[in-house]
């Protein structure tokens with residue numbers, strides 16, 4: 001089996017995933033959680049400042065867990081902020097042999113589908129699951145699909161277009177896109193695939209890899225990461241002309257995982273410096289100024305930012321002394337940082353990664 005090389009060094013844990021311990025966890029005592037208020041007195045880095053916008057809207061927070069990258073322990077979770085429940089939606093798919101190591105989930109703008117990547121047929125593929133149904137997830141990038149014109153290979157890092165009509169993902173080291181078609185019975189499929197980048201990928205040397213796309217609200221450009229490790233930069237490609245432009249390209253510093261906030265701020269992860277290779281969440285303002293976010297944890301790796309729509313909060317993950325990544329919420333205005341485990345949202349003994357927030361329609 002040809003498995004992708006992890007882009008980041010993931011800590012290796014000794015314990016196995018304990019899925020049962022994490023079902024139906026409570027996030028807080030109210031239907032609308034106030035992360036800042038709930039964190040008072042909790043074991044979290046909380047500044048003296050009070051959050052200007054502390055209320056978190058109801059919605060769904062998707063994330064994935066694994067002990068070590070692609071080791072077969074991967075699970076995909078949906079946390080309902082309003083209902084205060086956390087569900088491993090992937091348990092049956094994994095135990096039934098449909099797929100393994102699901103990760104990088106994102107919910108469609110209309111809330112109907114969960115898009116993610118997982119291994120099946122010996123390779124990474126992009127799946128969509130009709131949320132809250134007993135339907136199996138549909139493999140949207142099934143190898144040899146004549147309608148999609150795919151060659152056999154890796155399909156990863158899927159994202160919805162802002163209106164849900166398209167999907168962007170990485171196929172064999174390039175950013176590609178295709179239209180979403182929904183059959184009368186609700187079954188999703190893709191058509192009309194085209195490449196947005198065309199840089200040859202050397203699978204052995206691992207050069208020329210474009211990954212982790214994130215589209216602008218009008219689909220005019222798609223942000224993405226190019227290169228890995230010390231060579232990783234963030235670029236954007238014009239979806240009409242194909243022109244590519246550097247966005248965050250500091251030499252000798254890994255820059256990756258671009259995610260756009262509603263106000264136009266571009267969040268991403270990068271090493272602190274060429275010599276200090278701790279990941280930090282950074283932000284590029286709408287005026288083009290790049291700076292570390294005020295909520296990074298000292299001496300830890302902070303990454304995988306996802307702004308919560310309608311708030312100043314950014315959900316992200318950071319390493320702790322147990323060697324695993326855990327969920328955090330950071331206030332981009334005040335720097336208040338809340339460990340969501342202190343509110344009961346945790347899956348002990350595994351890495352929690354790839355949070356994506358859907359705030360509802």
Ligand SMILES: [Ca+2]
Nearest residue numbers: 173199208210
């Ligand atoms: Ca490429």
Ligand SMILES: [Ca+2]
Nearest residue numbers: 232233250253
């Ligand atoms: Ca760089």
